Amino acid sequence: MKVIGIDPGITATGYGIVEDGKNIYTGTIRPRKKETYGKIFEICEHIKSIVETNRPDCAALEKVFYHKNLQSLIRSSELRGAIILTLLSSNIKILEYTPSQIKLTTTGNGRASKRQVRYFIERIITRSNQKHSVHAIDALAIAYTAVKKMQSQTKKSILLSCRNRTLL
Numbered sequence: 001m002k003v004i005g006i007d008p009g010i011t012a013t014g015y016g017i018v019e020d021g022k023n024i025y026t027g028t029i030r031p032r033k034k035e036t037y038g039k040i041f042e043i044c045e046h047i048k049s050i051v052e053t054n055r056p057d058c059a060a061l062e063k064v065f066y067h068k069n070l071q072s073l074i075r076s077s078e079l080r081g082a083i084i085l086t087l088l089s090s091n092i093k094i095l096e097y098t099p100s101q102i103k104l105t106t107t108g109n110g111r112a113s114k115r116q117v118r119y120f121i122e123r124i125i126t127r128s129n130q131k132h133s134v135h136a137i138d139a140l141a142i143a144y145t146a147v148k149k150m151q152s153q154t155k156k157s158i159l160l161s162c163r164n165r166t167l168l
Contacts, residue, residue, distance in 0.1 A: 001150060004056040004092075005143025006047065007135045008083055010036065010075045013043050014135025016125075017054055018143040023125045025054055026140060028133040040079050044086040051090045058093040060146035062102065062138070095146045105145040117141050 002024075007014035010031075017025040029046045031039040051059075061084070064077060087094055097105075104110040106120045118137050125140050126132065132140070 001058075001147060002054070002056045003058055003060055003143045003146045003150075004051065004054065005060045005139040005141065005146065006083060007062060007138035007142060008043075008076060008079045009135055010039055010072075010079055012133065012135045013047075013079070013083075014133060014137070014139035015047065015050060016136055016140035016143050017050075017056055018125060018140060018147055021125070021144075021147065022127070023140055025050070026126070026132055026136045028135045036075060036078070040082045043079065044082050047083060048086050048090065051087065051092060056092065058095055058146065059087045060095045060097060060142045062142055063096045063098050095149070097142060097145050097149070101149075102141050102145045105148050106141050114138075 002017060002019040004015060004017045013029040015025075015027055015029065016023060029043050031042040033039045033042050061080065064073070064080060084094060100110040103112040103117060106112070107116050109116070114134070118134075121137050121140050121144065122132075125144055
């Protein structure tokens, strides 16, 4: 299962592709355009290219949460919507997780710090000394969460089908 995690940000969008529990492609998109809509377009074009090249099975995004700055929330929501449209136009299934679900899956603690999440991702997923941006690490954590949640659902459905067979 190949999953792309995306951490949308108008000035920096992180992405990370995880396959078989390992990082295979990670980076940060830093748009050059000055105006917001130009940035959104540039980010979406880059994501479209990544999806076409790597062909992930699905995409995972963090659910929108409260921002202190209303303008920031609006811009983030606009970008997130454009990314969702870009993914859907490429026939990519989209999964969403809350920040606490991501923290719980990666560290075992739903209230973990960003530093704890980074430590886990660097040790378990990237397994390299290469430094990644905060946005790329967040994207990898989102992708990792999707992989683990899908594995858990698969195990549950297998167990249920086995139980149902024994009842017959």
